Amino acid sequence: MYLADTLSRAYLNETSDTSITTDEIESINMVDELPISEVRISELQEHTKNDLQMQELKEVIQEGWPINKWNVPSSVSIYFDIRDELTLQNGLLFKGERVIIPKTLRTDMIKKIHSSHIGIEGCLRRARESLYWPGMNAEVKDFIQRCETCRTFERKQQKETLISHEIPSHPWSKVGIDLMTFQNNGPQFDCGEFRKFSRLWEFKHDTSSPLYSQSNGKVEKAVQTVKRLMKKSKFDKKDPYLAFLDFRNTPTEGFDNSPAEKLMNRKTRTLLPTKESLETERTKDLPTLKNGDTVRIQPPKFNKEWKKGTVKQQVNIRSYEVDVGARTIRRNRRQLKHTLEDDNNEPAEIERDNSDFEHGEINNQDHCENAPEIENAKETPITTRSGRVVKPPTRFKDFVCE
Numbered sequence: 001m002y003l004a005d006t007l008s009r010a011y012l013n014e015t016s017d018t019s020i021t022t023d024e025i026e027s028i029n030m031v032d033e034l035p036i037s038e039v040r041i042s043e044l045q046e047h048t049k050n051d052l053q054m055q056e057l058k059e060v061i062q063e064g065w066p067i068n069k070w071n072v073p074s075s076v077s078i079y080f081d082i083r084d085e086l087t088l089q090n091g092l093l094f095k096g097e098r099v100i101i102p103k104t105l106r107t108d109m110i111k112k113i114h115s116s117h118i119g120i121e122g123c124l125r126r127a128r129e130s131l132y133w134p135g136m137n138a139e140v141k142d143f144i145q146r147c148e149t150c151r152t153f154e155r156k157q158q159k160e161t162l163i164s165h166e167i168p169s170h171p172w173s174k175v176g177i178d179l180m181t182f183q184n185n186g187p188q189f190d191c192g193e194f195r196k197f198s199r200l201w202e203f204k205h206d207t208s209s210p211l212y213s214q215s216n217g218k219v220e221k222a223v224q225t226v227k228r229l230m231k232k233s234k235f236d237k238k239d240p241y242l243a244f245l246d247f248r249n250t251p252t253e254g255f256d257n258s259p260a261e262k263l264m265n266r267k268t269r270t271l272l273p274t275k276e277s278l279e280t281e282r283t284k285d286l287p288t289l290k291n292g293d294t295v296r297i298q299p300p301k302f303n304k305e306w307k308k309g310t311v312k313q314q315v316n317i318r319s320y321e322v323d324v325g326a327r328t329i330r331r332n333r334r335q336l337k338h339t340l341e342d343d344n345n346e347p348a349e350i351e352r353d354n355s356d357f358e359h360g361e362i363n364n365q366d367h368c369e370n371a372p373e374i375e376n377a378k379e380t381p382i383t384t385r386s387g388r389v390v391k392p393p394t395r396f397k398d399f400v401c402e
């Protein structure tokens, strides 16, 4: 031990040769993670291969960066300051999760980013998620400033700052609607049918005052934006739905996520290369079923009945044999809903959100037996080394220990 730092205190006695076998090394292939067509990947690979600068950069990455910037070949010295983030995989160069685009494809990529004529800032927010090359921002800006379609449908200058509505906590909890028509077609929101509809579906219908439509400003602005996208795609003879797709996947100004992510918790696929890990879909495991548990089985077609069954045994990590009348069938855990109809087991096993169990199963009983410790813990909160306070899962909040 030459220097006793945090990492060296618990060093291993074995050398790496004996402790790590090739089976234990997990490698991640960035190219596999790119949800883009193989044609586009090979196009990127081809252009990277034929680009002198990309090839020199590849060599420097493979051989190791010189300590001093002046020893780096001049063509790639521009990458020196970000050298720690650069990797090479399957003939493609990456800066973090962003693909480095060779010179010959840059204009093509800018055209793709701007294909729906989304504004400069929106295009930059999109580009920064998956693409990289030195000077990209300036090139994107320059391209858009010269875009004929965009200049034709120039936006009026903003007069006043927008007073924002309070941001609701769930998607769809507050929906703003406005009509977009080319010809007048009547007062849809002000008719008996709509009032009846809102009463039947139990939602509150607020109208903005007819002479002060600005109070519905967020929606009016969205309508303006969508209308402009439609006009531009018509002018360009392009599919307006591709423009909507782009718009929905462009991070909103002031946020680091897009409308698609806010609504669906993930990005939807667009024509731009995007790294899969950016898709933030969250999944969670369903609790294991026990033998004898009563379940309802998902029907093959959505309009059929969910049949009742009893779990016979678990046959695989996520697969079960279920007795249904005289038959035994095998189903995946996803297709089985635990029900309490005939349940004689402890109620603690009800399907519930397991997201609080980050560090293994926690048992209610343990908490009861250790009640005094919990009391102490209330006065002096347990903290991690970094100072974060360790809190018990919120669902124990109303659990009374006596």
Ligand SMILES: [Zn+2]
Binding pocket: 114, 116, 117, 118, 144, 147, 148, 149, 150, 151
């Ligand atoms: Zn444009």
